[in-house]
Amino acid sequence: MGRYLVQRILAIIPVFMIVAITVFMLIHITPGDPALLMAGDEATPAQIDALRKDLGLDKPIHIQLMNYFKDISRGNLGHSIFNNHDVRGLIVQRLEPTLSIAFVAEGLAILIGIPLGIIAAWKSNTLYDRLIMIFAVGGFAIPSFWLGYNLIWLFAVKLSWFPAIGYNPIGEGIVPWISSITLPCISIGTIGAALIVRMTRSSMLEILREDYIRTARAKGLAEFPVLIRHAFKNAGLPVVTVIGLGIAGLVTGLVVTEAVFAIPGVGRLMVNGVARRDFPIIQGVVLATTVSYVLINLLIDLSYGYLDPKIRYK
Amino acid sequence: MTTQTQSYSRFRENLKTTKRVLKGNPNLLLGVILVTFFVIVSLGAGLLDKANDPGCEESSQIRKSNAIEKHGKDKYKEHYAEVDCSPAIYIKPFIRLNPPGYPENVKNVPPTASEEQIEQMRVMEREKTHISHWFGTDLMGRDVYSRTLHGGRLSLAVAATVSILVMLTAALIGIPTGYFRRVDNIVMRFMDGLMAFPSFLLAIALVAILGPSFQNVVIALWITGIPGVVRIIRSLVLTLRESQYVEAARAIGAQPLRILFVHIFPQTVAPIVVAGTYIFANSILTEAGLSFLGTGIPPTTPSWGNQMGESRIYASISSWTIFFPGLMVALMVLAVNLVGDGLRDALDPKLRRRG
Numbered sequence: 001m002g003r004y005l006v007q008r009i010l011a012i013i014p015v016f017m018i019v020a021i022t023v024f025m026l027i028h029i030t031p032g033d034p035a036l037l038m039a040g041d042e043a044t045p046a047q048i049d050a051l052r053k054d055l056g057l058d059k060p061i062h063i064q065l066m067n068y069f070k071d072i073s074r075g076n077l078g079h080s081i082f083n084n085h086d087v088r089g090l091i092v093q094r095l096e097p098t099l100s101i102a103f104v105a106e107g108l109a110i111l112i113g114i115p116l117g118i119i120a121a122w123k124s125n126t127l128y129d130r131l132i133m134i135f136a137v138g139g140f141a142i143p144s145f146w147l148g149y150n151l152i153w154l155f156a157v158k159l160s161w162f163p164a165i166g167y168n169p170i171g172e173g174i175v176p177w178i179s180s181i182t183l184p185c186i187s188i189g190t191i192g193a194a195l196i197v198r199m200t201r202s203s204m205l206e207i208l209r210e211d212y213i214r215t216a217r218a219k220g221l222a223e224f225p226v227l228i229r230h231a232f233k234n235a236g237l238p239v240v241t242v243i244g245l246g247i248a249g250l251v252t253g254l255v256v257t258e259a260v261f262a263i264p265g266v267g268r269l270m271v272n273g274v275a276r277r278d279f280p281i282i283q284g285v286v287l288a289t290t291v292s293y294v295l296i297n298l299l300i301d302l303s304y305g306y307l308d309p310k311i312r313y314k
Numbered sequence: 315m316t317t318q319t320q321s322y323s324r325f326r327e328n329l330k331t332t333k334r335v336l337k338g339n340p341n342l343l344l345g346v347i348l349v350t351f352f353v354i355v356s357l358g359a360g361l362l363d364k365a366n367d368p369g370c371e372e373s374s375q376i377r378k379s380n381a382i383e384k385h386g387k388d389k390y391k392e393h394y395a396e397v398d399c400s401p402a403i404y405i406k407p408f409i410r411l412n413p414p415g416y417p418e419n420v421k422n423v424p425p426t427a428s429e430e431q432i433e434q435m436r437v438m439e440r441e442k443t444h445i446s447h448w449f450g451t452d453l454m455g456r457d458v459y460s461r462t463l464h465g466g467r468l469s470l471a472v473a474a475t476v477s478i479l480v481m482l483t484a485a486l487i488g489i490p491t492g493y494f495r496r497v498d499n500i501v502m503r504f505m506d507g508l509m510a511f512p513s514f515l516l517a518i519a520l521v522a523i524l525g526p527s528f529q530n531v532v533i534a535l536w537i538t539g540i541p542g543v544v545r546i547i548r549s550l551v552l553t554l555r556e557s558q559y560v561e562a563a564r565a566i567g568a569q570p571l572r573i574l575f576v577h578i579f580p581q582t583v584a585p586i587v588v589a590g591t592y593i594f595a596n597s598i599l600t601e602a603g604l605s606f607l608g609t610g611i612p613p614t615t616p617s618w619g620n621q622m623g624e625s626r627i628y629a630s631i632s633s634w635t636i637f638f639p640g641l642m643v644a645l646m647v648l649a650v651n652l653v654g655d656g657l658r659d660a661l662d663p664k665l666r667r668r669g
Contacts, residue, residue: 015507015510018503018506022508026520026523027517029520080351088663109604135490138648140648141644142644143602143606144607145622145640146602146640146641146643149636153629153637170386248512248514251512252512252513253513255518256607260626270515271518271607273522274522274607279523281525282519283519285515286511286516289515290511290515
C-alpha cells in the first residue's frame with residue numbers, strides 16, 4: 001500500500017510541472033506583445049512599459065518562468081490588472097458559492113445517477129431501462145446553460161417557486177441558500193447524473209452476469225441485498241472513476257451556469273477576467289482549478305486501494 | 315470492364331453491410347437520419363429562410379435615395395425605415411422581440427413606399443398569414459428561425475473542422491507514440507499534463523488570449539481535443555504491436571514505417587472515427603458554451619452559441635430566443651452521440667450492448 005501511495009503521488013509531479021508551464025505559456029502564445037494586449041487600446045507607451053515591468057515581461061523568458069514557479073510555489077498568483085486585487089484573495093472570496101453548488105450538484109448527480117443506473121441494469125431491456133437510458137443519453141447532449149434558462153423560465157418566471165438569479169450565502173439561513181442554489185444544481189448535476197447512470201448500468205450489467213450473483217440468488221437471498229451488497233459493491237469502482245472525471249464537466253457547468261444565474265463565484269471571476277483581458281486572473285483561475293481537479297482525481301485513485309484490495313497488492 | 319464490375323459488386327456488398335448494420339441498430343439509424351437532416355438544413359439555410367427577400371436590397375436602395383431626394387440629406391432618416399437585407403440579419407425596424415407565430419414581416423416593398431404604407435402592408439400581412447416567425451424574433455427584431463438555420467452552419471463547420479483536425483493529428487502523434495517505447499514516456503507525460511486541464515477552462519483561456527474568432531475557437535478546441543484521442547490510439551497500438559501478425563511482419567524484416575502504415579494504421583481507423591464522433595459532439599457543445607459567454611464566434615455571424623449569448627440579458631422575458639437554438643444544439647449533439655454509440659457497437663462487436 002505504501003509503495004502504491006508513493007508511486008501515485010510522485011506521478012503527479014510532472015503533471016503539475018506541465019500544467020504550470022502551460023499556464024505560464026498562455027500569455028506568451030498571443031500574437032504580439034502581451035503587455036500591449038493587456039493594457040488596452042487607450043494606453044500610453046509609458047503605461048504599457050510600466051505594466052511590462054510590473055509583470056516582469058521585460059526579462060528573458062526563462063527568468064520569467066523561474067519567477068513564475070517561485071511565485072506559485074509560495075501560493076502567489078499575482079495581481080489583477082484591472083483593480084490590482086490579489087488573485088488568490090479574489091478566488092478565496094468567491095469560493096463559497098462555487099463550492100456549495102459544486103458539492104450539492106455532484107451529490108445530486110450521485111444520488112440520482114447510481115440508483116437509476118442500478119435499476120436500469122436490474123430491469124435491463126424493459127420500459128424502465130429504456131426511459132432511464134433516454135434520460136442518460138439526453139442529459140448528455142443538453143447544454144447546461146440552456147437547461148438553466150429553461151428551468152428559470154418554468155420554475156422562476158411561470159411558477160415562481162425559486163428565485164431566478166442570485167445567490168444567498170449559507171450564513172443568511174439554510175432555506176434561502178437552498179432555494180438559491182436549487183436550479184443551478186439541477187442544471188449542472190444533470191450531465192453528471194447522465195454520466196453516472198451510463199457507467200453504473202454498464203458495469204452492473206457485467207457483474208450481474210457473474211456466477212456468484214446466480215449463487216446468491218439461488219440460495220434465496222432477497223433481490224435488494226443481491227443488488228447492493230453483492231453486485232454494486234463490485235461494480236462501484238468504475239463509477240467512482242467516472243465521478244472523478246465528471247468533475248471536469250462540473251467545472252464547465254459552473255463557469256457557464258454562474259453566468260446564467262448571476263452567481264458571484266469563481267466561474268464569474270473567470271468570465272469577467274476574460275471580458276477584461278485580465279490575464280493574471282485567467283491564469284490564476286485555470287491553475288487553481290486544474291490543480292484541485294488533479295488532486296481530487298489523485299484522492300480517487302488512492303481510494304481504490306481502500307475500495308479494491310486487489311489493487312493494493314499488484 | 316472487369317474492374318468496373320468488381321467495384322460495382324464491392325459497392326453492392328458495402329451497401330448490404332450498411333443496411334444490415336442500420337437495421338440491427340435503430341438508434342444508429344435515428345442518429346444518421348437526424349445528422350443528415352441537420353446537414354441538409356444548414357447547407358440549404360438560404361433557401362429555407364423565409365426572411366430572405368431577393369429584391370430587398372435593390373428596393374431599399376431606391377427607397378433611400380428617394381427619401382434623400384424628397385427630404386434632404388439631414389432629415390431623410392425620419393422618413394426612411396432601414397431594412398437590413400442580409401439573409402440571417404433581416405432587421406425589421408418596428409417589430410421587436412416577438413414571440414413565435416408573430417405575423418409576417420412585409421416583403422417586396424415597392425421603392426416608392428412611404429413609412430405609413432409599409433406599416434399598412436405589415437398590418438395586411440398580419441391578417442393574411444398567421445404562422446410566420448415560427449421561432450419569434452429577437453431583441454433587434456431579427457427572425458430567430460432564420461438565424462437558427464444559419465447558426466447551424468457555423469456550429470457544424472466548427473465541429474467538422476475540429477474533429478477532422480483532431481483525428482489526423484491524434485493519429486499522427488498516437489500511432490508512433492504507442493509503437494516506439496522511447497517516445498512514449500515523453501509524449502504521454504505531456505499529454506497527461508494537457509489532460510489534467512478541465513478542457514472547457516483551457517479552451518476559454520486560449521480563446522480569451524488568442525482573441526474571439528472562428529479560427530481561434532477551432533484552435534482551442536483542437537488543442538483540448540487531442541490528448542484524449544491520443545491516449546485511446548496509443549493504448550490500442552500498445553496491444554497491436556504485441557500481436558502475432560505484427561511480430562510476423564517484423565520477423566520477415568519489415569521496416570517500422572511499413573509496419574505502422576500497412577499493418578497498424580488500418581486497425582486504428584475504426585476507433586479513431588468513433589472517437590472523432592465524440593469530438594464532434596463535444597465541439598458543438600463547447601463552441602456553444604464559448605460563444606454563449608462571448609468568448610467564441612463574434613456575434614456578427616450567427617452561431618447557436620452566440621445567439622443564446624446575445625439573448626442572455628432579456629432571457630426572462632423572451633424564452634424563445636434561447637429555447638430554439640439550444641434545442642438545436644441538444645438535438646444535434648444527441649444525434650451525433652447516437653451515431654457514435656452505433657458506430658462503436660457496429661465496428662467493435664466486443665463492446666456491444668455495454669452502455
